[in-house]
Amino acid sequence: MKPSSAATVSAGAGPGRPPAELLRRLRARHHGADPVTHVERVPARAGEPAPWPEWAPEELRAAFARRGVVAPWRHQAEAAELAYAGKHVVVATGTASGKSLAYQLPALTTLLADPRATVLYLAPTKALAADQLRAVAALELDGVRPACYDGDTPRAEREWIRRHSRFVLTNPDMLHHGILPGHAHWSGFLRRLAYVVIDECHTYRGVFGSHVAHVLRRLRRQCARFGSTPVFVLASATSGDPATAGGRLTGLPVRAVTEDTSPRGGVTFALWEPPLLPHPAMDEAADLAPVRRSALRETADLLADTVVEGVRTLAFVRSRRGAEVVAATARRALDEAVPGLGDRIAAYRAGYLREERRELERALLDGELLGLASTNALELGVDLVGLDAVLICGWPGTRASLWQQAGRAGRSGDEALAVLVARDDPLDTYLVHHPEALFGRPVEATVLDPANPYVLVPQLACAAAEAPLTPADLDLFGDGAKEAVEELVAAGALRQRPTGWYWRHRERPEVDLRGEGGAPVCVVEASTGRLLGTVDGGSSHFLVHPGAVYLHQGVSYVVDSLDLEDGCALVHAEEPDWSTHARDVTSLSVVSVRSYVDAGPVGLFLGEVDVTSQVVSYQRRRIASGEVIDTRPLDLPARELRTVAVWFTVSPESLALAGVAPADVPGALHAAEHAGIGLLPLMATCDRWDIGGLSTAVHPDTEAPTVFVYDGHPGGAGFAERAYGTAAAWLRATRDAIAECGCESGCPSCVQSPKCGNGNNPLSKPDAVKVLDVVLANLPSEADADEGRGPALPRQDERAAAAS
Numbered sequence: 001m002k003p004s005s006a007a008t009v010s011a012g013a014g015p016g017r018p019p020a021e022l023l024r025r026l027r028a029r030h031h032g033a034d035p036v037t038h039v040e041r042v043p044a045r046a047g048e049p050a051p052w053p054e055w056a057p058e059e060l061r062a063a064f065a066r067r068g069v070v071a072p073w074r075h076q077a078e079a080a081e082l083a084y085a086g087k088h089v090v091v092a093t094g095t096a097s098g099k100s101l102a103y104q105l106p107a108l109t110t111l112l113a114d115p116r117a118t119v120l121y122l123a124p125t126k127a128l129a130a131d132q133l134r135a136v137a138a139l140e141l142d143g144v145r146p147a148c149y150d151g152d153t154p155r156a157e158r159e160w161i162r163r164h165s166r167f168v169l170t171n172p173d174m175l176h177h178g179i180l181p182g183h184a185h186w187s188g189f190l191r192r193l194a195y196v197v198i199d200e201c202h203t204y205r206g207v208f209g210s211h212v213a214h215v216l217r218r219l220r221r222q223c224a225r226f227g228s229t230p231v232f233v234l235a236s237a238t239s240g241d242p243a244t245a246g247g248r249l250t251g252l253p254v255r256a257v258t259e260d261t262s263p264r265g266g267v268t269f270a271l272w273e274p275p276l277l278p279h280p281a282m283d284e285a286a287d288l289a290p291v292r293r294s295a296l297r298e299t300a301d302l303l304a305d306t307v308v309e310g311v312r313t314l315a316f317v318r319s320r321r322g323a324e325v326v327a328a329t330a331r332r333a334l335d336e337a338v339p340g341l342g343d344r345i346a347a348y349r350a351g352y353l354r355e356e357r358r359e360l361e362r363a364l365l366d367g368e369l370l371g372l373a374s375t376n377a378l379e380l381g382v383d384l385v386g387l388d389a390v391l392i393c394g395w396p397g398t399r400a401s402l403w404q405q406a407g408r409a410g411r412s413g414d415e416a417l418a419v420l421v422a423r424d425d426p427l428d429t430y431l432v433h434h435p436e437a438l439f440g441r442p443v444e445a446t447v448l449d450p451a452n453p454y455v456l457v458p459q460l461a462c463a464a465a466e467a468p469l470t471p472a473d474l475d476l477f478g479d480g481a482k483e484a485v486e487e488l489v490a491a492g493a494l495r496q497r498p499t500g501w502y503w504r505h506r507e508r509p510e511v512d513l514r515g516e517g518g519a520p521v522c523v524v525e526a527s528t529g530r531l532l533g534t535v536d537g538g539s540s541h542f543l544v545h546p547g548a549v550y551l552h553q554g555v556s557y558v559v560d561s562l563d564l565e566d567g568c569a570l571v572h573a574e575e576p577d578w579s580t581h582a583r584d585v586t587s588l589s590v591v592s593v594r595s596y597v598d599a600g601p602v603g604l605f606l607g608e609v610d611v612t613s614q615v616v617s618y619q620r621r622r623i624a625s626g627e628v629i630d631t632r633p634l635d636l637p638a639r640e641l642r643t644v645a646v647w648f649t650v651s652p653e654s655l656a657l658a659g660v661a662p663a664d665v666p667g668a669l670h671a672a673e674h675a676g677i678g679l680l681p682l683m684a685t686c687d688r689w690d691i692g693g694l695s696t697a698v699h700p701d702t703e704a705p706t707v708f709v710y711d712g713h714p715g716g717a718g719f720a721e722r723a724y725g726t727a728a729a730w731l732r733a734t735r736d737a738i739a740e741c742g743c744e745s746g747c748p749s750c751v752q753s754p755k756c757g758n759g760n761n762p763l764s765k766p767d768a769v770k771v772l773d774v775v776l777a778n779l780p781s782e783a784d785a786d787e788g789r790g791p792a793l794p795r796q797d798e799r800a801a802a803a804s
Helices: 019-028 058-066 074-084 099-113 126-138 155-164 172-179 187-191 206-225 242-250 295-308 320-337 354-366 399-406 426-433 453-466 471-477 481-490 537-543 652-657 662-682 719-725 727-740 765-778 797-803
Strands: 036-042 089-092 118-122 146-148 167-170 193-198 231-236 255-257 267-272 313-317 345-348 371-374 389-393 416-421 494-497 500-503 521-525 531-535 549-552 555-563 568-573 578-599 602-622 628-633 639-650 691-696 706-711
Touching (some): 019 036, 019 267, 019 295, 019 416, 036 426, 058 099, 074 231, 074 255, 089 099, 089 242, 099 118, 099 126, 099 167, 099 193, 118 172, 118 187, 126 146, 126 354, 146 155, 155 187, 167 172, 172 206, 187 193, 193 206, 206 242, 206 453, 242 255, 267 426, 295 313, 295 320, 295 345, 295 371, 295 389, 295 416, 313 320, 320 345, 320 371, 345 354, 389 399, 426 662, 453 471, 453 481, 453 500, 471 481, 481 494, 481 500, 521 555, 531 537, 531 549, 537 578, 549 578, 578 639, 578 691, 602 691, 602 719, 602 765, 652 662, 652 765, 662 691, 662 719, 662 727, 662 765, 706 719, 719 727, 727 765
Parallel strands (some): 089 231, 118 167, 118 193, 146 167, 193 231, 313 371, 345 371, 389 416, 521 568
Antiparallel strands (some): 036 267, 494 500, 521 531, 549 555, 555 568, 578 602, 602 628, 602 639, 639 706, 691 706
């Protein structure tokens, strides 16, 4: 769909138009069925100001006043008072509620009062740290000397920052890899550390969050060695039970401030389902699954249309490739309407070089760009003033992320439009037809597990490499620390002495905080040697395998070779009319059972499993039609993962009584597995790319028809446990999503999966409903009653050996 009214393009045409009118115009450009399934009106809210704290110096108040802040909101003042009084605090309020002031006020007051005090600020992304640096520097306070210290910081500047900066902005990765291992060089800074600010702390979940929890404990340990006990101030999006999550993250008692007293403009929030496409096959009797228009194409058209309207728009897209596709498609549509207008749209994602990211941020802030297609790299608190609309391409995984992304628009208090564009996916389809699952419900709690031995063991190894461990340290690192140290001793990584446990190796342990599967892979243009960007190691098998199509700012490249040992993919520029899709095979074995429910013909289990997966081939598909051109083999190494899974078994007799023929059992279980993975994010703080699954008519370890769903991270991330604890509700939503879908034989909206390594074959939609009916008829309403436990996890020394 091309923009229909290029004549209306104007940089000032859109912002004044009410969101409801803009939405009406966007809907009018659709021919046929109305794509909007629900419109939610979030009303505007007045703010509740509070007086400045008496301890805030006039110099600081004046600096804030110059930036337009004449008084704090009540929640800002409340959180600042707690922090200044020495209480660890988390402020968990909505997007654009001014959480920054809550920590800047006590931290900067202390820096102005004590010329030796220091502050450490941690952000999950470099973009957010750079944005906060701009904000603090703009206050122009003498002696603060804020500076970013991250992987982009030139070597020549790092020594100056260590010696002279009193407000250091960094990220957990740099704290883990650089500051804590070099604590001797940072001794002056750590000795005077007054505050540690942890921004957007709700992003620290799963395995990444568990790693960060121990990085913070290592920081506290080093501070204590140098004689300081900093106050921790956390900022979070609205989340469930932020005090508990903050305490689990820091290991400290944390007070929560959750009532948002900032003013907010109204939001018109639309749920948008792309239309069904007419199938190219002429035979109406053909048994073909209906196909919906791609959410990427739909989002690209909406982005182009809003730019035509002069509306400054940010489109969130789930993947790097998707962000590139949306930006490129929207640019082409605009250039066809008005040559050159496509230059007002760009893509933004991780993997770009630092200079590219900073230039894109500047262009959006300055208004040179009207539209930006971004991954969730811009979901966090980067101050994008003046945006009028947000497009969310596909469910972002949690309600917290949904509202964070929607809150990027209307930051000046103006009315805003937010549109969730559903992917052809079971969960997206369910949500746009069940708006009650989105609106009026509390957001999720942040899930992390610092006791995960696959996190705790290597983190204790890192701590020991920084300084010998003592018995007091074991209390600091919490449950399981004693056992983890014993594993490290048994593996030869630690040596016990009367004064503690000592690291035995010359090299430091290699620990990947983000669980991305190793070092980044550089993407290099073979003919010029130019570095285009990077992809994380865990994604390299799928994104830059030989023959893969790689997109960078709308330019298409084809991968010539992938050297995993050297971490380099060589590419050449090419514009093929096909896309590539990697396919993998997976096998799974049960290691141990933690807990189970015996429900007669149905069994529900939680336990450890070993998963082996390998990318074995890739498909080439026509861009225009999606037609599969061919499948080409790949020779890539297998990857092994020990993790936590939830699984259920069903007796063959009960399936036969339900009318599922033996020949249809594999397709029934496969379809139930896909839909279950798609719906689990409704219950847990994950998305389908955080989890995996496997189904089989007879599994050798269970000797029964079985469906497994497992965490895609070493040691588990808490998602399988959540599925086990809410199994009845999770599987009920799964069953309803399949049964309510309007297709006859299964489609991406119910049982087909975009990540299936078997090409979505076999699948049986009606039999999947029968399988789930059997499970739900026998399963108790709550699955958390422990009726038995399996054997302890074997071969625990493997984790210690890996850490060493």
